[in-house]
Amino acid sequence: MRQSVLVLLMAAVVGAGALPAVADSPLPAGTLAQAEGAAGAGGQEAAQDSGNSLMAIAVLGACLGAGVIVIGGGISISRISAQALDSIARQPEAAGQMFLSWLIPAAMIEGAMLFGIVICLLALGG
16 A cells, blocks of 8 residues: 555656646647637736646646556556466466466456556647
């Protein structure tokens, strides 16, 4: 439990470290027009600041989302591996069947992790 909290905190620090780089990047095409509409007659500077903060929040959410996905997948694969090795230690003659029954769920979890990371990156609009 303590390790999971530390890893989540590290992911938050890395995500927060990316915020200054994103704040200076240009906005996507529709974001400035939406921010101008929300700002009213406040001018383009207010709209640009609003768009930058929205982009920074999106980057932070994507970083945290990808971190949580990787952490969850890593924990799942490690638990499956531990149970498979424990079963193989108890019945060495059934190692082939247990290896296959370990490999398929581990591959499916890894595929789901990659899918989740791609979704987090697509949420950024890139």
